Amino acid sequence: MSTAETTAVSTRGKRTRGGRGARRNRSRGSIDRLSSGSLRVRVDAGVDPITGKRHRPTVIVPPGPDDEHQAEVALTRLLNEVDEQRHPKTKVDIAHLVLKYQDERDAARTTVEKDGSLINRHVIPYIGTKNATKDARKTIRALYKDCQRCRHHCTNTNWIEHRTPRKHECDARCRKHQCKGLANNTVRKIHAILSGAYTMAMAEWEWWSVNPIDGLAPPSFEKTDPVPPSTTEAAAIVNEAFRRELAWGVLIFIAMISGARRGEVVALRRRHHDPIKKVLYLREAIAQLDETNELLEKGIKNEIARHIVLDDASNQLLIDYWxxxxxxxxxxGHNLDDDAFFFSLMPDHSTPLRPRSVTQRYRRMTRAMGLDTQLKCLRHFNATELIAAGVDIRTVAGRLGHSGGGSTTLRFYAAWASEAHQRAAGDLAARLPEHPALLDQIQRAKSAPEAPFERVAARIRSRILAGELADGSIAPSIKEIAATYEVAVGTAHRAADLLRQWGMLSAGGRGKRPLILLPDPQPPTAEQAEDEQPLATAALEPVPRPLDLELLHLGRTVKAFTAEADPADARQLARLLRSSVRRHTAGADADIGDFELIVRNSGEPAVVTVFASL
Structure with a gap:
């Protein structure tokens, strides 16, 4: 056949002669000679489900001595692929594929959002415009390699990684970029998204009958080596948490003894603790969405509702806490019902803590202690200690909420599992450090405020004691406190609640502003009351001043010290005598009648008085 003319074949196979540009017609395909001399093979594959236009797969055969034969072979192959539904019905790109998959997949909202973040950062910007079928395996494999090389997919390493995209002054946190790849487990998540999209397109949308990425293997799993804190470090962490705040200490203690996930701990409500059965129920979890920071209450992971049997000491701790x-x-002025959250910044405990805030606070605390650990390591600590205590692995898996190993035991052998849980609780309690007694955080905040709301409350208390805020006057509003001390409204609320607990602010009510209350003086302790019994002393002027004191035991001087007191006040001298005797005898029992106190004015040799307890 010359280049000047083309033989055309009708749908019935009849050959005809024609000039340049004529075609061979098939029922669903054609071979055309282009002006360049190449042959274009095209078949009709139906309607593209995305664009609604006719989808015509095409192959170009370059000119040559056997180009007609190659064109016939290509035409037959394309027709067979269409007949066997092995040819894709659309020319959709990867971005359209994964976005449609995100819209139609059946998954939790948190899962869809996390996967969407990976898609927007690592898939769409780099391979989103690529055809979803042509060289799909090669394209996606190259993406995996690039993700493992650099998580920023950089082409130029000479740039600065800024600590924030906002306008700022650079500091040590803004550093020269150094390539650091994504973890294999993160790349595996990207593979799971793409694999799910291709599978859904084949099975449900029928875009293709053969998966274009079938056989593409993801990176291998990374071997994790969790390093939980030691029992000594765990004791230090719990003690430090209780020292900082009661609620914070209870949160860390629950995370340690239960092995619960972060979202499960912050989702605990009052109804989830049964003090009679000594059980803590894990039924819900709190998730924090990445894009909007919205809190979402959802079921726990793997949908395995479980319960944690508590030892006596831990159960009593929760009772005291509530x-x-x-x-x-x-x-x-609030009443906590069964729906109240265990941990909240609101006075009525109506909202939970934010999970990411818990992680950040734990990281700051452990770094201040010189420990390199994370909140999730408490979960590893729980599992490690249970296994070390000899608890069987299925019970450990059940307590941790793992989907394999312990789920069957929990569902079908409840009686045996309950006994195993009880044994696990006792064994774990025996290996854990004893938690400290509940500290009086309210009184501690008066002298050593640490949190911002404690510092605000302490400053307002100082103003009340100094008389700047008169007893019975109207207290500053929450907005005024927030503006005066430049804190958030939530911090101002917590400061006002602390002042109420100190007895320096009235409860107020609907339409009534709280009032300033000057606290009554504290009643003396039993020891002070004993010291304040009337004693016979010399009548001297009632003016406290520096004194030189000598403690005599059976007439022999055993100690000399200085103090400021009123030598005419028998109660002050009695307290000085008793305290000096206790220090001298190191707390041992001693007859205070064998001791005397010689009192002199500071720097003067003359004796003012000799005091003895009669």
């Missing part, structure tokens, strides 16, 4: 919360809420 008693303290009830007292604080009552003073603030």
């Amino acid at each position: 008693s303290a919360l009830d007292t604080a809420a009552s003073e603030a």
Whole structure:
């Protein structure tokens, strides 16, 4: 056949002669000679489900001595692929594929959002415009390699990684870029998204009958080597958490003894603790969405509702904790019901803590202690200690909420599992450090405020004691406190609640502003009351001044010291005598009648008085 003319074949196979540009017609395909001399093979594959236009797969055969034969072979192959539904019905790109998959997949909202973040950062910007079928495996494999090389997919390493995209002054946190790849497990998540999209397009949308990325293997799993804190470090972490705040200490202690996930701990409500059965139920979890920071209450992972049997000491700790919360809420005019969250910044405990804030606070605390650990390591600590205590692995898996190993035991052998849980709780309690007694955080905040709301409350208390805010006057509003001390409204609320617990602010009510209250002087302790019994002393002028004191035991001087007191006040001298005797005898029992106190004015040799307890 010359280049000047083309033989055309009708749908019935009849050959005809024609000039340049004529075609061979098939029922669903054609071979055309282009002006360049190449042959274009095209078949009809139906309607593209995306664009609604006719989809015509095409192959170009370059000119040559056997180009007609190659064109016939290509035409037959394309027709067979269409007949066997092995040819894709659309020319959709990868971006359209994964976005449609995100819209139609059946998954939790948090999962869809996390996967969407990976798609927007690592898939669409780099391979989104690529055809979803042509060289799909090669394209996606190259993406995996690039993700493992650099998480920023950089082409130029000479740039600065800024700590924030906002306008700022660079500091040590803005560093020269150094390539660091994504973890294999993160790349595996990207593979799971793409694999799910291709599978859904084949099975449900029928875009193709053969998966274009079938056989593409993801990176291998990374071997994790969790390093939980030691028992000594765990004891230090719990003690430090209780020292900082009661609620914070209870949160860390629950995370340690239960092995619960972060979202499960912050989702705990009052109804989830049964003090009679000594059980903590894990039924819900709190998730924090990445894009909007919205809190979402959802079911726990793997949908395995479980319960944690508590030892006696841990159960009593939670009972005391709720008693303290009830007292604080009552003073603030609130009542905590069964839906109240264990941990909240609100006085009525109506909203939970933010999971990411818990992680950040734990990281700051452990770094200040010189420890390199994370919140999730408490979960590893729980599993490690249970296994070390000899608890069987299925019970450990059940307590941790793992989907394999312990789920069957929990569902079908409840009686045996309950006994195993009880044994696990006792064994774990025996290996854990004893948690400290509940510290009086309310009184501690008066002298050593640490949190911002404690510092605000302490400053307002100082103003009340100094008389700047008169007793019975109207207290500053929450907005005024926030503006005066430049803090958030939530911080101002917590400061006002602390003042109520100190007895320096009235509860107020609907339409009534709280009032300033000057606290009554504290009643003396039993020891002070004993010291304040009337004693016979010399009548001297009642003016406290520096004194030189000598402690005599059976007439022999055993100690000399200085103090400021009123030598005419028998009660002050009695307290000085008793305290010096206790220090001298190191707390041992001693007859205070064998001791005397010689009193002199500071720097003068003359004796003012000799004091003895009669």
